[in-house]
Amino acid sequence: MTKRLTLCADDFAQSDAISAGILELLAAGRLSATSVMSQAPSWASHASDLKAFDGKADIGLHFNLSHPFGDQARPLSHWLMKSQLRQLSRPTLRDAAAMQIDLFCQHYGRLPDFIDGHQHVHALPVVRDALFEAIVQRWQGQALPYLRAPDRLGHPGDNRLKALVLRSVSTGFDDGAREQGFSTTPWFGGMYSLTPQADFAGLMQQWLARSPDRGLIMCHPGHLAMDKDDPIAATRDKEFRFLASQAFADLCGQYGVELARFDKAAPTTPLAA
Incomplete structure (x- = not known):
């Protein structure tokens, strides 16, 4: 039995090396989505490269508050603490989301297929409500x-504490989003320590085995580059090489996985234990 899986590469446009690796994997059919950091200086030059995959892969916005692309960026710890204390300005965050949506549209020529968040900031309290408002403003009645x-999150990867924290700080996001009329991914995988020592191939096997139909797995591939602003550069190269390999293709066949765009029309099923 075939099950559809959206395999999404995060961080497109963060650097030339990351974008080049993602484009290669898209061309090889080893990804079915990528999310864009629209504040990145290289987004303007790489947007046209993604056009070749329009309609073949989902192209989304990677909403960013923590990567240092602008003066408003703060470490993830800042957003975690302030969101839990409800000490964030909703209008300011709404404007930040609208600005990043506009930058996406400016260079890609249309609205994104989906929105996720760098280090999952989009799902934090207060941030999520500001994002919902920005989307409604910019979509103006179009399909969300x-x-x-x-x-x-359906699998903790190799770091149960990290998984526990993510589930805790994003509690209620799915229900709140669906109450606002959004389609959401019913199963999420791909979280792990993001270290070069991690067994990415072994974890991918577990994610592919566990994922139900319409699941989504995030990944972070890219070509190896010396980048002081990218602490996971070596991990990106390891992910790229595995996703480009025959071993990955064989695993997809073993578990009946078809890489596909996300189907918003299908019903959401309960989260597997």
């Missing part, structure tokens, strides 16, 4: 994008 639901 689907959203990645981190609280639907």
Whole structure:
């Protein structure tokens, strides 16, 4: 039995090396989605490269508050603490989301298919409500994008504490998004320590085995580059090489996985234990 899986590469446009690796995997049919950091200086030059995959893969926005592309960026710890204390400005966050949506549209020529978040900031309290408002403003009655639901995490990867924290800080995101009329990903995988020592191939096998139909797995591939602003550069190269390999293709065949765009029309099923 075939099951559809959306395999999404995060961080497109963060750097030339990351974008080049993602484009290669898209061309090889080893990805079915990618999310864009629209604040990145290289987005303007790489947007046209993604056009070749329009309609073949989902192209979304990777909403960012923590990567240092602008003066408003703060470490993830800042957003975690302030969101839990409800000490964030909703209008300011709404404007930040609208600005990143506009930058996406400016260079890609249309609205994104979906929205997720760098380090999952889109799902934090207050941030999520500001994002919902920005989307409604910018879509103006058009079919809404689907959203990645981190609280639907279905596998802890190799770091149960990290998984527990994510589920905790994003609690209620899926319910809140669907109440607002958004389609959400019913199962989410791909979280792990993001270290070069991690067994990415072994974890991918577990994610492919566990994922139900219409699941989504995030990944972070890219070509190896010396980038002081990218602490996971070596991990990206390891992910790229595995996803480009025959071993990955064989695993997809073994578990009946078909890489596909996300189907917003299908019903959401309960989260598997």
